[in-house]
Amino acid sequence: QEIHYFSEIGSTNNEAKKLATNGCPEGTIVVAEAQITGRGRLARGWFSPPGKGIWLSVVLRPPFSPMDAAKCTLMAAVGVNRAINSVTGTGCGIKWPNDILWQGRKVVGILTEMSAEMDAINYVVIGMGINVNIDQQDFPSEIAATATSLAVAAGRRISRVKLLTAILAELESTYNTVKASGFAPVLADWRQQSITLGQQVDVRGVERHFTGLAVDIDADGALLIKTPNGIERVLAGDVSIRP
Ligand code: BTN
Structure with a gap:
């Protein structure tokens, strides 16, 4: 497995896509202390201050049809949420399709990007932005009311190394489950961790x-x-x- 670590980068997703295009192995990760041009969904930006979060992209080469690529995001949400709750005990939940929230505020966003041929996936890059140790007053005003961090939720600093290790282990096990048994077990986990169902x-x-x-x-x-x-x-x- 390749780990590409940067103290500062534009966007870990852009770097991961470049590596994937150049043939990097599945499981390659890109992680940075800070992103200058972190990207969110719907052409938004992603606040990525130095040393305060986990700004992470993972390259997969799943043997699925391109039609099934969206499920990679659900899979990532389930794995990341499970890791977060076991490390922090904060009781975060998944808002459909793939935000992770604590008390109605976003702590994780996921941006999945794919390159595919007609009937085969070339690569999937799963980008995850995890607000770990950001103080509430440090969020930019546009997101101050809707975002928070795990440290705020837990009332203590969270070790990024511990959390990153747990996230990678959960992602690997969730991905192996999907490859061995299909999406049904992940969907079942997703339902259990969802805060959208019943609303x-x-x-x-x-x-x-x-x-x-x-x-x-x-x-x-x-x-x-x-x-x-x-x-x-x-x-x-x-x-x-x-x-
Ligand atoms: C969202 O809009 O909810 C998705 C946010 C995804 C942010 C992460 S941070 C690591 C990776 N690199 C990026 O530029 N974006 C994703």
Whole structure:
């Protein structure tokens, strides 16, 4: 396994994609103390101050169809959430599809990027931003009300080395489970760790806007929402959910 460590980098996902394009082995990780241009989903940035978080990207070459790549994100959310809860005891949960929250505030974001041919995945880069020891007053004002860190949640500093070790071990075991037994066990874990299921959610898509009760996720990881008109199916990327 290759570990690429940087004290400072633009984005660990960009570096991981470059390494993957140049043929690095599966399991290669890129980790940095700080990111200058950390990227979030939906073309947003990601606050990545030096020494305060785990800014991590993992390269996988899964033997799945490109259609199944979205499931890598669910898999990562389950593994990371389990590691976080065993190291910190904070009781974090997963908000569909793949944010990890503590008391309604985001502590982890996941950005999965893929390169695929027609019917085969070339690589998947799973980027994880984990707010570990950021003081609440240090978040930029745009996210101060919606973000927090594990140290705030736990009321103590958290060892990044311990947490990173646990995360990598959980990711490996979750990935091995998927390769051996398919996604069903991961989906079952996801349901247990979810804070979205059982909640009233507001779906705001480009074409549709409705409210309903989040009842389950299906085998593709789509959220199933019970509405007066029946069950609506929502795929990640389509919409944003506001509990
Ligand atoms: C989100 O918007 O919720 C996803 C945030 C993902 C941030 C991580 S930090 C490590 C990796 N490198 C990046 O540039 N982004 C991801």
